[in-house]
Amino acid sequence: MSALSIRLVLVVAAALVDADGRVLMAQRPEGKTLAGLWEFPGGKVELGERPEDTLIRELAEELGITVREPCLAPLTFASHAYPDFHLLMPLYICRRWEGIPQSREGQSLRWQRPGALRELPMPPADLPLIPFLIDLLGP
Numbered sequence: 001m002s003a004l005s006i007r008l009v010l011v012v013a014a015a016l017v018d019a020d021g022r023v024l025m026a027q028r029p030e031g032k033t034l035a036g037l038w039e040f041p042g043g044k045v046e047l048g049e050r051p052e053d054t055l056i057r058e059l060a061e062e063l064g065i066t067v068r069e070p071c072l073a074p075l076t077f078a079s080h081a082y083p084d085f086h087l088l089m090p091l092y093i094c095r096r097w098e099g100i101p102q103s104r105e106g107q108s109l110r111w112q113r114p115g116a117l118r119e120l121p122m123p124p125a126d127l128p129l130i131p132f133l134i135d136l137l138g139p
C-alpha cells in the first residue's frame with residue numbers, strides 16, 4: 001500500500017478512573033467492527049470538531065456523564081495499522097465527572113484495575129496503552 005492511499009482515522013478515547021484506581025472499559029456491541037472487544041469509551045472525531053469536544057460528546061452519548069475539558073489530561077496515544085485504515089487514538093485520563101456512568105448504547109461496562117486489563121479481550125491497538133495505565137495507577 002502506498003503512503004498516499006492510507007486512510008488515517010482519528011479516534012479520541014478516555015480512561016475514566018474511579019477512587020480505587022480502576023478504569024472503565026466498554027464492550028463493543030454486536031454488529032460493530034471489533035464486536036465483543038473491550039475498549040476505552042470515545043469515538044471518531046467528526047469533520048470540523050475539536051478532539052476534546054468529540055470526547056465530551058461521546059462520553060455524554062455513551063455513558064450519560066458530563067465531563068469538563070479541564071478534567072481531561074492527555075496520557076498517551078495509540079497508533080495502529082488496521083487492514084483498512086490507520087488508527088491514531090489519543091488517550092486522555094479523566095478522574096472527575098458529573099453523573100454515574102451507565103450504558104446508553106447497549107454496551108456492557110466494567111471497572112478494571114490496570115493490571116487486570118489483559119484479562120479482557122481488547123482491540124490490538126489498545127494493548128500498548130496498558131503499561132502507561134499501570135505506570136500511572138499501579139497494577
Ligand SMILES: Nc1nc2c([nH]c(=O)n2[C@H]2C[C@H](O)[C@@H](COP(=O)(O)OP(=O)(O)OP(=O)(O)O)O2)c(=O)[nH]1
Pocket residue numbers: 011012013032033034038039040041042043044087089123124125126
Ligand atoms: N472508542 C474506541 N475505539 C477504539 C478503541 N480501540 C480501537 O481500535 N478503536 C477503534 C474501533 C473503531 O474502528 C474506531 C472507533 O469508532 P467508533 O466506535 O467511534 O465508530 P463505529 O463504532 O461506528 O466504528 P466502525 O463500526 O465504523 O468501525 O476505533 C478504543 O479503545 N476506544
